[in-house]
Amino acid sequence: MSRFAAKNDLARQRVPGEETRVEYVELFFDLVFVFAVTQISHTLLKHLTVSGAFQAAFLLMAVWWVWVYTSWVTNWLDPRRNAVRLMLFVLMLAGLILSTSIPEAFETRAPVFVGAYIFMQLSRTAFIVWAQRDFNARNFRNMSRVLAWFVLSSVFWIAGAFAEHETRFAIWIVALLIEYVSPAARFWTPWSGASSTADWDIDGGHMAERSALFIIIALGESVLVTGATIAEADLTFGAVAAFLAAFVTTLAMWWIYFNAGAEMGRHSIEAANDPGRLARIAYTYMPVLLVAGIIVTAVGDELALAHPTGHHAELATVLVLTGGPALYIFGNIMFKWTVSGAVPRSHVVGLLLLLLAGVFGHNFDPMPLSAITSVILLIVAYWEHRLKEVRTIVQNA
Structure with a gap:
């Protein structure tokens, strides 16, 4: 035994057939x-x-x-x-x-x-x-x-x-x-x-869960920003509407990843012949795109809450209100393509709609533009959810 080494084995003791839990x-x-x-x-x-x-x-x-x-x-x-x-x-x-x-x-x-x-x-x-x-x-x-x-x-x-x-x-x-x-x-x-x-002999389920928890961290920060901003704002119609749009956006983001993506990724990495390779791509590189999209969206929500109406959105506001959700959708496309080999059509349509909203966003006040992006995200989430239900019915038939 080397002098410069641990005296006892500190490795997780994995039991075949059992998942490694997050402690x-x-x-x-x-x-x-x-x-x-x-x-x-x-x-x-x-x-x-x-x-x-x-x-x-x-x-x-x-x-x-x-x-x-x-x-x-x-x-x-x-x-x-x-x-x-x-x-x-x-x-x-x-x-x-x-x-x-x-x-x-x-x-x-x-x-x-x-x-x-x-x-x-x-x-x-x-x-x-x-x-x-x-x-x-x-x-x-x-x-x-x-x-x-x-x-x-x-x-x-x-x-x-x-x-x-x-x-x-x-x-x-x-x-x-x-x-x-x-x-x-x-x-x-x-x-x-x-x-x-x-x-790279890893427990795929543990890696998938850890990555999902960081997405939760980012979404939680978005909730904190929304709550803190509305707490200090005047409760005008525009502010309340922007608050609701921000909440719906966060909800839709959670739905888009956790309704199908998180489970899909877990099953893929647990069944993979080379989980280390999949973890390197899907859980080391890809999630940062999702987190970046959430952070940019939170900044856009804060801007919309602070100045919801009364002026057309400035270029920076348009870019964060539409670019954040677009980056998040793009991250989901890349992640789901990596773990399943398929690109969800709902995500491609949603991404195109968000880009279109970005082109014409300067014609809207921040609050209506925020509402538009939240509706687009909801459409993407519901579309994928319905397809998942249809697949389940077909598989069980």
Whole structure:
């Protein structure tokens, strides 16, 4: 047994035929990311420009990357073990520091943001390397490769933190690009080659549930924004109508993903011959599109609630009110195509209608435009729901 390795096996003990459950401590860990998503949403609202949108997208991709890699780790390691719990608690503290720095991540708090980020990525990955060294040689090699890629990207993160503003963003893009390319490159290193997706022996049901829970986090943030905004607004007809439209939008978004998509994804990954490959695409890359769509939609809802009527929607308002739902629908198309090989016709029609609403959105006040997008999302959700019912009837006939 190596001196620099765990004394006891910290891996989850999987029972054939039984799903790996999501533990309460994993849900507790997720609370930090509720705050992170809220911070990103508020940052986008305050900087509703092209550069602000790019920066918000970048921050979301970074936050998502921390969370999804931690979910991979807890798919293998047992969160009920004290050492694993301690790791999650330390990551929570670092995640809280990361989240507080988000509004000024490109300005005065760049070193804080980077310090928290690379600490989370390196410490968590080093922990699983330590935990698996004497108990799972294949996973030890895989995670050692992952650690090497994070060490490489950390060089660029640190360099960017101390560069000038424009240069900083460019260097950080390189850092994040390295991290996002690494799974597609199968974490190739010169000394140990590349991983095989068949080596990534995961519990598909656990991965699907964890991803679904992050979608819930994003939808929950949307509910919080809607509630907080209406609580401070004058209860005019326009404000109440915008509030109802925002609620219906959130409801439709939940329906679109959870009525068929979440279940479809779970069944696909549980039945897959190579669950690691499917998880890499469907549950590592794709969900960030859904979360981005929800965040942008929440910003649009807040704008519509604050100024529902009395003026035609400005370009930025039109873009977030129609672009957020469109991005969410596009994310669902990509996810469902990945897990089923089919593109829902309802989603394609809905996406085209949202694009049409975006073209003519400047002719409407924010509240009516918000209502239009909510109706489009409801149509998409109901259409897919009816098709699902028809398929069930045919299968049971």
